[in-house]
Amino acid sequence: MKTISFHGAAPEYLTGIPMAGRLIVVEGTDGVGRSTHVVNLRQWLEVSGHAVVETGWTRSKLVGRTIDKAKSGHMLSPLTYTLLYACDFADRLEKEIIPALRAGYVVLADRYIYTALARCSVRGMETEWLARLFSFAPVPDLVLYLRLDAPALARRVLLSSGIDYWEAGKDMFPQMDIYDSFVAYQSRILEQFDAMCQERSFQPVDARKPIELVQDELRSAVARLLRE
Amino acid sequence: MTRLKEPHPHSGLLIVVEGIDGSGKTTQAHLLKSWLESRGEAVFFTEWNSSELVKKATRAGKKSATLTPLTFSLMHATDFADRHLYQIVPPLKAGMIVIADRYAYTAFARDEARGVHPEWVRNMYSFATRPDVALYFRVTTDVALERLSSARAKIKYYEAGMDMRLSTDIAESFRIFQSRVVGHYDALCNEYGLTTIDATRTIPEQQAIVRDIVLARLRERRRGGAA
Numbered sequence: 478m479k480t481i482s483f484h485g486a487a488p489e490y491l492t493g494i495p496m497a498g499r500l501i502v503v504e505g506t507d508g509v510g511r512s513t514h515v516v517n518l519r520q521w522l523e524v525s526g527h528a529v530v531e532t533g534w535t536r537s538k539l540v541g542r543t544i545d546k547a548k549s550g551h552m553l554s555p556l557t558y559t560l561l562y563a564c565d566f567a568d569r570l571e572k573e574i575i576p577a578l579r580a581g582y583v584v585l586a587d588r589y590i591y592t593a594l595a596r597c598s599v600r601g602m603e604t605e606w607l608a609r610l611f612s613f614a615p616v617p618d619l620v621l622y623l624r625l626d627a628p629a630l631a632r633r634v635l636l637s638s639g640i641d642y643w644e645a646g647k648d649m650f651p652q653m654d655i656y657d658s659f660v661a662y663q664s665r666i667l668e669q670f671d672a673m674c675q676e677r678s679f680q681p682v683d684a685r686k687p688i689e690l691v692q693d694e695l696r697s698a699v700a701r702l703l704r705e
Numbered sequence: 706m707t708r709l710k711e712p713h714p715h716s717g718l719l720i721v722v723e724g725i726d727g728s729g730k731t732t733q734a735h736l737l738k739s740w741l742e743s744r745g746e747a748v749f750f751t752e753w754n755s756s757e758l759v760k761k762a763t764r765a766g767k768k769s770a771t772l773t774p775l776t777f778s779l780m781h782a783t784d785f786a787d788r789h790l791y792q793i794v795p796p797l798k799a800g801m802i803v804i805a806d807r808y809a810y811t812a813f814a815r816d817e818a819r820g821v822h823p824e825w826v827r828n829m830y831s832f833a834t835r836p837d838v839a840l841y842f843r844v845t846t847d848v849a850l851e852r853l854s855s856a857r858a859k860i861k862y863y864e865a866g867m868d869m870r871l872s873t874d875i876a877e878s879f880r881i882f883q884s885r886v887v888g889h890y891d892a893l894c895n896e897y898g899l900t901t902i903d904a905t906r907t908i909p910e911q912q913a914i915v916r917d918i919v920l921a922r923l924r925e926r927r928r929g930g931a932a
Binding site: 485486487488489490491538539540542543547552554556557560561563564567568570571572606609610612613 | 757758759761762765766771772773774775776779780782783786787790819820821822824825828829831832
């Protein structure tokens, strides 16, 4: 059986672990509909007989609450923001992702290290440093990249929960109003994702289409992978 | 980022004390601080694992023994990054003397002893300011163990490396794990030019050496024309 393969320097005790499951990542900016699609994918996978484990960005037991608290104040610098993301991801990696992959589950990741690479890079962290920091992450079997332009994202976010401080990247553009800041920030994030999509062969999915069609497209990509 | 290898541009002075638990480095740091203050210097003291940002989360992780070598490493780096931002760089820019009880070298030695990739940890800490004076208080694990057992009731779980399952006996585990840490520290002395101090000598003897080293550095700084 093949073993879990990493982007780079994983700790020695994590190497050589058998990979019985599949790691599927759903990436995309705020407001693109990622979480809805993850829920639907999960139901569909379970109905077709696959055991699924879901893991979501900043939901770790170790620092999930620390991140929420830090984001509500003004104590984070780009560096500590990045490192907290890495703590959160590492905790979920070892407590959720690796055990599930070893046991033959399909792991559905709602966001992955690419979110950190995009967000932290637009905040001025060095690309090379970031890539090395997150190099302990396993390489996913499939990265589905839901894509929507920034103005369309803004309309969706406004119709659901409203634009918040971090989604608008207000820490980067304090002088702009919330809408302009959102569009400026999310456009930069999109540039990052688009570049990674090329370099790392994500599977781009056009999220302008109706939700059912998008879901169909995601399912056929997943089905293809599971047939392999 | 290669700041850890290049001299910093600030007018202050960064002094780092390193060594395993029970080496007596904290005692030496406090004596140094009192002496510097008595000479009229403005001194800022910062210690490992003390930032408000992650202190609670780290403590909870340690208490429940759920930290892995990787998360242990990352949590300490986050703590350090936060202190570097608020407690180390500003006083250095203000021309103060900063004494750091443990520094990035602690992470290099300990995390490598836990199987974390050495290049990976070094990359992570490459934002750290290079110390002007870095002192490594070297003791054998037997001496450290004896000091710890006479000073307090219990050796801590992660300090003994109990997470590594090296032995079920805490003293034995401490001996095996900290010996590895000492091995890594010794290598770091060459790699980063730490000054080794024989920490089996008496407290006053060690302090006299420390003060000589710091004094030489202060004179050099004054000659250099800095504040």
